[in-house]
Structures are given as structure tokens and as C-alpha cells.
Amino acid sequence: MDLMRLLDELRILSQNGIEYADNPYDKERYERILTLTSLYYGKALSLPATEVRTRFDDELGHITPKVGAEAAVFDSVGHILLMRRADDGTWCLPCGWVDPNESPTDAAVRETNEETGLEVEVTKLIDVYYHAPSAEFGPHGRIDILYHCSAVGGSLELSDEGEALKYWRIDDVPVWHKQHERYARDAKQTQSKNP
Template sequence: MNTVALLDELRTLAENGLAHSTDPYDRERYRRVLDLVAAEYADLAGLPTAEVRERFAAELGHVTPKVGADAAVFDDDGALLLLRRTDTGRWCLPGGWVDPGESPAEAAVRETREETGLRVRPVELVDSYSLPAGPESGPHGQVSLVYRCAVEGGTLALSREGTELRYRQIPEVDDWFTIHREFATDAYRTWRRSTDAN
């Protein structure tokens, strides 16, 4: 278990303990665990401990993973639309976090429009994926849903989130962001099945 995952688990246990315990001594212990976790998070993130505690307090409910949604958009030759991320320089599918009040499919459509200029519609849910806590998936881990999408309009346009945007054949890409190679490979299987059926 990496440090971030350990801290996140300790934080979850302490916050759940505070939510359910009435014993004053146990509550004091849970608060102490939260203080230690906040101090370590602050050290890792380069933030003041008080700010980390404020962020903890502002988060409502049980600590859960982030939910992401990504779009697999293929051209007629089976090349996949990919974005080279500004922050890491690695290739990924268009996508991002699901906003409150929005479904993952809606998020995939929105993120694709924002990052590529294209209007798409989801055709098929490729799969769901779980990523452990870490620098690229956040302190609580991530659950991502990937949708194979069809282009309905728009004009291909690079956003500030990328340095390149183009259709690429999957085997040509060797510098993928996190597990986007797996996203791409699984999505390609669904695309291939759909083209073989037609």
C-alpha cells in the first residue's frame, strides 16, 4: 500500500469513527488520527496543515473515490481520437471528472466537447475501471467509465488541456496516461465488433 492510500484509509476510519462514536475518549483518539493524517498530507502536498484540515472538514459525507468519464471516438479506419495532456505530456482519451448532477455519460459528452470541439453521443459503455489512490488518480482513488462515442458534429479544436489532438492507431502510441492504453484497447474491441456486425 502506498503512503497516500494508507493516509486515505486512516482518514476514512477516523472520520467514520467520529461520525458514529459517542465515547469522548474514542472521539479524542479519532481526532488525533485526523491531525496526524492532515499533517502528513500537508507535508506530501506542500500545504499548511490548517488548510488540509479545512479541506477535510469541507468534504461532505463518507470519503469515496472520484468518478471519471472518458470517451473513445474512432474514425472509419479504427484510429482513436487522443489528446496529449498539457500537464504530463502523455496521451489520453478525452475525459474528466463527473460534475454533481451529471451522469457519467453526460460528463463524457461534455468533456469531449470541451477538450476537442466535437459533439458526440455515447453508443456503448465499454467498461468501468478502478484506479488506486495516487498522484494521478487522487487521494481517494478513482472509478472511470469509458464510453464508445460517435461524432455528431463540431469542429476538431485543441483546448488548453492539451498540446496535440489527433486520431492515432493504438499500437503507435507508447506514452499513455495512467491506464488509458487499457481503455483504448477495450474500446477498440467494441468498435471492431460493431464494424464486423455491419
């Protein structure tokens, strides 16, 4: 059994229960479930339960999975642009969380510019991916939306989030960030079908 997946579901059910329950006894039960969930999240992630609970309490409204946007940018010979992450040294596509009042396409454009210095436009939706909570992906369910993007301006400029920028042949990348190899291969396959 995957503990992170269980904890995420209990957290979502309890927070949504607190939000929608009319009966004070039901609210009390949901609060207890959220307290226990915070405690076990804290143990699993080596964080104090109070800090975990504070993070949960900061989320308003109906709790849903987190949404990320990824950009696949290819050069003229079909190599894909990747950034070596400063936090773990893996190579990833330009990516990030969708901000409030921002569309996923806008997030892909913004993140690409922030991380690489390039100005891009989204040309195609490649796919939408769901990742359940896990030790690899973290304590929340997440949805990643992958776009094919074309450079329309700017120049390569590394942000403080990365250690290097490089266009790669997909088969030559030494170590990928999480599912980004799959994303790159899906993008390449889509690109070869629709040049």
C-alpha cells in the same frame, strides 16, 4: 506498503467516523486520526497540513472514491481521438471528473465537448475501472467509467487543457497518460467485436 493507500483509508475512516460517531470521545479520536493523516498527506504531497485538512473538511457526507468518465471516440478508419495534456505532455482520451448532479454519461459527453469541440453521444459502456490511491493516481481512490462515444456534431477545437488533438493508431502513441493505453485497447477490442 503503499503510504498513499494507507492514508486514504485512514482519511475515509476518520471522516466517516466523525460524521457518524455519537460518543464525544470517539469523535475526538477520529479527529486525532484525521489530524495525523493530514500531516502525513502534507509531507507526502509537499503541502501544508492545514491546507490538506481544509480540503478534507470541504467534503461533506459519506466519503467515497472519486468518479471519472472517459470517452473513446474513433474515426472512420479506427483511430482513436486523444488529447496531449498541457500539464505533462502525455496523450489521453477525453476525460474528467463527474460533477455534482451529473451522470457519468453526461460527464463523458461534456468533457469530450470541452476538450475537443466535438458533440458526441454515448453508444456503449465499455468497462469500469478502480484505481487505489498511489503515487501515480493520487491520494484518493478513484473509479473511471469508460464509454464508447460517436461524434454527432461539432468540429475539432483544442481547449486550454491540451496542447494538441489527434486521431492515433493505438500502437503509434508515443507516451500515454496513466492507464489510458489500457482504456484505448479495451475500447478498440470492444469496437472490433461490435462494429
